[in-house]
Amino acid sequence: MKSFLAIVLLELRRLWRSRSILVLLAACVGWMLAMPHLVKSDGTVEGARQIYVHFSLGGAFALTCIALASSGASVLSREREMRTLSLALTRPVKRFTLVFARIAALVASGAAVLAVCALVLFFNERDAGPCAHVLHPEMESLAEEAKRMYDYYMADPETPPEIKKAKKSVVMRILRQGALDHYQSIGTNDTAVWRFDSSALAPGAPLAVRLRFTNDFDMREDVRGDFSFGPWRGAISNITQAIVRVPLHHEEGGNPAAGAKPKDELVFTNNGATSLMLRPRKDIVLLAGADSFGSNLFRAWLELVSMLASLVAFAVFLGSGLGRSVAVFTCVAFMFVAVVSGDVIEQYPDQFETDRVDRIGLAITRAVEFASRPVNSLRPLSALSSGECVEKEEAALVVAMDAVLIPVVFAFLAAFILSRKED
Amino acid sequence: MNGIIELKGVSKTFRDFWLRPTVKAVDGLDLTVNEGEIFGLLGPNGSGKSTTIKMILGLLRPGEGEVRLFGLPPSDPAARKRLGFLPELSYLHPFLTARETLLYHAGLCGLDTKTARSRANELLEMTELVHAADRQVGGFSKGMARRVALASSIIGKPGLLILDEPTSGLDPVSTDEVKTLVKTLAKGGMTILMTSHLLGDAQDVCDRFMILNKGRSVAEGRVDAIGSSLQEYFLSKIGERRDFKVAPFLAQ
Ligand SMILES: Nc1ncnc2c1ncn2[C@@H]1O[C@H](COP(=O)(O)OP(=O)(O)OP(=O)(O)O)[C@@H](O)[C@H]1O
Ligand SMILES: [Mg+2]
Numbered sequence: 001m002k003s004f005l006a007i008v009l010l011e012l013r014r015l016w017r018s019r020s021i022l023v024l025l026a027a028c029v030g031w032m033l034a035m036p037h038l039v040k041s042d043g044t045v046e047g048a049r050q051i052y053v054h055f056s057l058g059g060a061f062a063l064t065c066i067a068l069a070s071s072g073a074s075v076l077s078r079e080r081e082m083r084t085l086s087l088a089l090t091r092p093v094k095r096f097t098l099v100f101a102r103i104a105a106l107v108a109s110g111a112a113v114l115a116v117c118a119l120v121l122f123f124n125e126r127d128a129g130p131c132a133h134v135l136h137p138e139m140e141s142l143a144e145e146a147k148r149m150y151d152y153y154m155a156d157p158e159t160p161p162e163i164k165k166a167k168k169s170v171v172m173r174i175l176r177q178g179a180l181d182h183y184q185s186i187g188t189n190d191t192a193v194w195r196f197d198s199s200a201l202a203p204g205a206p207l208a209v210r211l212r213f214t215n216d217f218d219m220r221e222d223v224r225g226d227f228s229f230g231p232w233r234g235a236i237s238n239i240t241q242a243i244v245r246v247p248l249h250h251e252e253g254g255n256p257a258a259g260a261k262p263k264d265e266l267v268f269t270n271n272g273a274t275s276l277m278l279r280p281r282k283d284i285v286l287l288a289g290a291d292s293f294g295s296n297l298f299r300a301w302l303e304l305v306s307m308l309a310s311l312v313a314f315a316v317f318l319g320s321g322l323g324r325s326v327a328v329f330t331c332v333a334f335m336f337v338a339v340v341s342g343d344v345i346e347q348y349p350d351q352f353e354t355d356r357v358d359r360i361g362l363a364i365t366r367a368v369e370f371a372s373r374p375v376n377s378l379r380p381l382s383a384l385s386s387g388e389c390v391e392k393e394e395a396a397l398v399v400a401m402d403a404v405l406i407p408v409v410f411a412f413l414a415a416f417i418l419s420r421k422e423d
Numbered sequence: 424m425n426g427i428i429e430l431k432g433v434s435k436t437f438r439d440f441w442l443r444p445t446v447k448a449v450d451g452l453d454l455t456v457n458e459g460e461i462f463g464l465l466g467p468n469g470s471g472k473s474t475t476i477k478m479i480l481g482l483l484r485p486g487e488g489e490v491r492l493f494g495l496p497p498s499d500p501a502a503r504k505r506l507g508f509l510p511e512l513s514y515l516h517p518f519l520t521a522r523e524t525l526l527y528h529a530g531l532c533g534l535d536t537k538t539a540r541s542r543a544n545e546l547l548e549m550t551e552l553v554h555a556a557d558r559q560v561g562g563f564s565k566g567m568a569r570r571v572a573l574a575s576s577i578i579g580k581p582g583l584l585i586l587d588e589p590t591s592g593l594d595p596v597s598t599d600e601v602k603t604l605v606k607t608l609a610k611g612g613m614t615i616l617m618t619s620h621l622l623g624d625a626q627d628v629c630d631r632f633m634i635l636n637k638g639r640s641v642a643e644g645r646v647d648a649i650g651s652s653l654q655e656y657f658l659s660k661i662g663e664r665r666d667f668k669v670a671p672f673l674a675q
Contacts, residue, residue, distance in 0.1 A: 006530020010516065017518040017559075083514040090480045091531035092504040419498065423482035 003093045004101045011075070011105030024067045025113050028060040032120040035059070044241075053125065053385035058378060060117040061304050065311055065335065068110045072315030073331040075102050076414070077324035086423045095415035099316060103407050106312045111305045118301045122294055131296045131389045132208070132287035133201075137194035137266070137280050145182075146175035180281050183214065187275040192268045196229070196286050206289040207232055207248040209266065213239070214277045224272035229286070230264045237272075245287070290389045299390040300380035306402035307377075311335070313407035320414035321421070338372035341365045426455035427583050427614050428479055433488035434638075435474055448474040450638040452488070456583075461605060461615045463625045463646070465653075466635035467661055472618040473511055475635070476587055479616075480508060493583070507581035511588045511618075513572035517561025521552050521571050524560055525578055532579030539578075546574040549604075565592040573601070577608065584608065586617040590624065602628050626653040634660050 015021040035056040039048055076099070079085035088098060140148075150172060153159045163171065186192045201207075209227055227234040232248040266286065270276055278284060290296075314334075318327040344365050380390045435449040449471040456462045464472050477483040478490050481497030495502035515524055522543055529539035547556045550570040555563070560571055569592045577584060589605070590598040598621070605628050609615055619625045625632065626646055634642040634657060642660045649656045 002533045002535065003531045006527050009530070010519070010527055013523070014516070014518055082516075083510070083512070084516055086477075086482050087508065087510060087514045088531060089482060090503060090506060090508040091528070092500045092506075092533065093531050094500055422484060423477050 003091070004097050004104075007088075007093075007098060007101035008105040008108070011102050012109065015071070015105070015109050020067065020071065021109050021113070024064060025116060028063055028113055028117050029120060031059050031063065032056050032117050036124065049125070049128070050385045053121065054378075054381050057114075057117055057121055057300070057304075057384075058381050060114065061308075061381070064110050064113055065308060066332070068106050068308065069311050069315040069331050069335060070328045072103070072106050072312040073319045073322075073327035074324045075106070075316060076319040076418075077322065077327050078319075080421075081324065083423075085418075089418075095418045096411055099320065099414040099418070100407070100411040103309065103313050103316050103411060106316075107305065107309045107403075107407075110308045110312070111301075114301055114304055114308070118297055122297055125293060128293040129387070130292050131290050131384070131387055133205075133290045133389050133391070134383075135196050135198070135286040135288065137284060138197060139280060142176045142179045142281075145179040146172050149175045149179070181279055182281070183277050184280050185275055185277050186268065186270045188270055188273060190270050190275075192270075194266045194268075194280060194284060196264060196266055198230075198264045198286075198288075201288050202290075208287040209234060209246045209248065210243065210285050210287055211246070211278065212243045212283040214279070214283070222273045223276065224270075225276075226269045226271065227266060229266045287388075293384075296384060296390045299392065299395040300384050303380040303390065303395055303398045303402075306399045309403040310406040310410075313410035317410040317414040317417075321417045334368065334372070337365060337368045341369035341372070345369055426457045427493060428454065428456040428616060429489075429491040429494075430454040430475070430479070431489045433475075433478060433485045433490060435471075435478060435483060436486050448638050449478070449485075452635075452638070452640060454633060454640070456614060456616050458614050459609065459612060460630045461609045461617070461628055463629035463632040464616060464618045464635065465622065465625060465632055465657060466618075470635040471638040472635055473587055474638075476508075476585055476616070476618070479585065480506075505579075505582035507576040507579060507584040509573055509576040509584075509586045509589055511591065513565075513568040515560045515568055515571060518559055520557045520559055521563075522547065522556045524571055525575050528575040529578050534579065542578050542580075546578060550574045566594060566597060569593055570597070573604075581613065583614045583616070586615065588618055588620065590619065590621060598624065622654045622657055623652070636661055 036052055039051050039055075076085065079088070085098075089095070139145075150168070153171075154164060184192065207229065209229075213223060223239045224237045225235070227236075227246060227248065229248060231251045233251060234246040234248040236244060236246050315327070315331045318331050321327075322330065345362070380395075382388075383390050430452055433449060433452045433454075434447065436444045436447045439445050452471075452475060454475070464475065466472050474483065478485050479492060479497060481490075481492075481503070490497055492502040493505065497503070516527070519527060525543040525546060526539050529542060534542070547553050550573065552567065552570060552574070555567060560568055563571065569589075573586075573589060576586070586605070590601050593601060602624055605615055605617065617625075617629070629646050631645050632643070632653070633640050642656070646653065
């Protein structure tokens with residue numbers, strides 16, 4: 001424990017005396033403060049807030065990641081170059097401690113920087129209302145739907161032979177993607193029903209439906225309809241925005257949640273003049289009021305710090321085996337590919353990619369995307385910015401995985417590499 | 424035999440990136456250092472002294488043979504519990520002050536804060552660095568840095584102290600002080616393994632010695648048993664002096 005603290009203190013002093021942490025803090029806070037003046041929103045208060053929350057903390061997080069990942073990649077490699085690592089290795093300290101203490105020090109400084117940024121955000125958004133739990137309609141799982149579609153296509157004589165010949169895993173991947181985008185059409189005077197599990201809703205929590213119809217913009221004015229969810233009612237007409245939030249009101253006033261049975265059905269009746277299209281897996285959710293913006297911001301901060309911890313641990317691991325410049329370059333390149341991988345994979349589905357180089361590139365991108373999945377989600381930010389909850393269970397899972405498990409594994413790997421390396 | 428340090432048939436060959444052997448730095452070395460003695464590892468430049476020390480410390484793995492430190496393999500943290508090491512160049516963190524360097528090493532040795540502070544103060548006083556205690560060591564002169572490194576090697580009050588050229592870069596007065604320090608530490612029960620190119624000093628300080636040449640032991644014994652000066656003995660074992668051939672270089 002003493003040696004752990006000694007190394008943490010050493011790294012904090014390095015960060016402080018090289019001024020790097022101060023520069024990072026100044027850059028992040030500057031960005032947080034400048035953002036509200038730079039935002040060009042769609043004109044609505046909500047839109048401006050959404051952009052501000054997402055990009056202010058998101059930008060600060062990106063800066064912190066870049067700064068601390070390159071610090072992390074150079075921390076062990078620099079010590080090896082300067083031979084101070086050899087000297088430390090003659091002390092009765094486990095190699096794991098040598099590595100893990102450094103990760104801890106870097107993450108602690110990153111956490112402090114992000115905490116200041118989160119405080120700035122909290123101060124600017126102190127009048128924000130409570131966040132909401134998001135409930136998705138209960139549907140067949142993606143895999144089940146994909147399997148059903150697969151069997152259907154394989155039996156269908158119209159299906160082109162190259163698809164019938166293609167690898168099952170590839171076709172299934174495309175079908176799973178397709179299932180997310182499946183449209184449901186609701187004709188005039190038709191009703192649509194989606195089931196929501198409302199058993200976990202707190203009594204008295206305000207409810208709303210958030211939805212998006214995929215009709216042309218100029219046809220949206222004709223949209224008209226009624227919602228009912230147990231004893232709750234709501235209505236829409238004359239949509240002017242792409243995404244609408246429809247508050248639901250309890251019929252009898254009184255104790256609202258008492259009437260909401262588990263597995264309630266949300267019923268929508270299309271009273272307009274056009275038929276409507278939406279993707280149930282993406283375009284319709286039930287919002288239920290939850291805890292304050294501040295507590296959700298805290299959980300978002302925890303998640304961001306955890307992701308930072310995994311990234312820093314990975315960077316320190318790279319620096320344990322590689323030279324300084326190679327480690328920093330590899331780490332930054334990995335981060336870059338991880339950030340763009342989602343879009344690349346979405347835009348270049350691999351099934352018809354015949355060029356060998358393209359296929360290899362896609363395979364690498366997929367691998368990086370897969371490997372970076374635990375730390376490559378800006379979900380807490382997008383949730384916060386659209387007023388959604390950062391769920392407690394989800395935050396706990398991210399902390400356990402990203403802030404504990406992954407750093408410990410990387411620290412063990414780095415310690416192993418150190419034990420194989422010679423002076 | 425159960426010495427504090429034991430090497431049996433130890434060899435080390437350095438290799439390049441493609442694993443081709445470049446130099447055999449240590450070749451079939453047997454060495455025992457017993458408790459409480461001051462052992463001098465001597466030899467010309469490139470004879471394998473530092474390489475031997477690094478193998479004892481576990482920083483290098485021997486290609487052949489076996490190394491035991493307090494009866495344990497050097498990779499075992501328990502073996503390093505009672506160990507102090509001064510490398511041939513003072514590897515210091517330039518952004519730490521002298522005091523912080525000592526406290527850092529005290530922390531690595533697992534000392535509690537109070538002990539660490541009082542020992543750091545004593546050592547700063549002993550090495551005459553009190554006036555510079557709170558300056559960053561990056562700005563220190565070579566000799567000052569050497570003294571910080573020396574002080575941090577003994578802050579854990581080790582049972583075994585390994586000094587690789589402890590007096591390099593020190594002025595004559597400090598060199599003399601280091602000699603006295605080494606003798607005092609040994610009287611207090613510390614075992615010391617040191618290398619030095621100052622054979623007169625080695626003769627004054629060491630109980631036993633070994634002379635290495637090209638990675639092999641060419642002589643070993645008690646210092647008081649050689650009869651002549653260690654300097655002469657050394658030259659007789661290593662061979663003729665080879666003067667640098669400077670005339671052709673100047674004539675060009
Ligand atoms: N890391 C290394 N890689 C390759 N060769 C090395 C390495 N370290 C030492 N050597 C070689 O091993 C031999 C012994 O070196 P070593 O440093 O042990 O000598 P030394 O006796 O300590 O010399 P000096 O008195 O100059 O300090 C030399 O030929 C040296 O070039
Ligand atoms: Mg040497």
